[in-house]
Amino acid sequence: MAPLFLPVALSFLARSVLASPVAIVTGTALPPNIAQQAGGGLPNQPGTPKISANAINSFHLANFLENLESYFFQEGLMNYTRWGTGEQVNGVSNMAVVSRIAAQEEVHVASIVGLLEGNGAPAVAPCQYDFPITDETSFLALASIITNVGIGALQDLADGLSTTDPGLEATVASILPVESRHDAFFRLFAQEVPNPTAFETRISGIWAFNLALDFIIPGSCQGLPSFITSLPIFPDLGIIGYGGPSFATPNSPGKLIFQVGQPNMLPQGWNSGPLYMAWVNQDNVPAYTPVTVQGNELHADVQPGMFGVAYAALTNQNTATNINDLTKATLAGPLPVPLGS
């Protein structure tokens, strides 16, 4: 039987790659040509909006996540000098699109840094990163995953701001579709439908933080705000028997075998009751499929009827009806599962 899924066992991949530290590129000052390359520079509205303490925490996390994204695209862009410029569609090469994406991410970082510093809060310094990329195809597949994680985290950011800083929601809303345009390009490259879903999938900031950790060289982050260092860290969830980043065939239900990357990080008594795989996709309430444990293996059915990128997480409850409650009940993961169109 043909594989139903080719999900990305991100965590296992990332940690199995030998680290080769790379130069840090900070986003605090925009190089002169970036505005041209990005299709526009920082917004020229005068002054900095005053933001709440809650928003400072949220934008610190956004800065942390966008640093990774920005670095990923800058490094990928440099790699095009070895990969060649890639396919041309309508006279525009893949490298030209990635160049614009990299610049746009730099502008996003700079605008977040400007907002933080304008409110007397320090910027978040970049860490050192390590990505499991071997060629243009794996770069653009992982680009899709990283972009979807960013999209999910931006939705969470907008929701958090809606109570404390509603004036900033529109700014976040102006970034979100830019990220979705990026993903449409990555999906087309993989011969997937560029617009797979009616809704984007929101995740929690804590989940996004955990997903980012997969690409951060341990111990390489300096002076992170305590809001970030106090976020919970879950053990990784991986899927046994799947390779590098790629897309899957249509969303057929099937059984997958999961494994927890660092079982010693699981809390005491984690398997004393029933276990579930939680599935998060679009604006739906989390779905749950039962998990059976066989040694190190966790067997679970895939929730049918999901599209785009779904997220799986190991949990010992099946009653959480929103992403924040599910995050509190997460035992391992999350794991992004890209579904074919």
Ligand SMILES: *[C@@H]1O[C@H](CO)[C@@H](O)[C@H](O)[C@H]1NC(C)=O
């Ligand atoms: C760039 O290429 C290097 C060497 O192949 C690789 O280790 C790294 O992961 C690549 N990074 C990206 C973002 O493509």
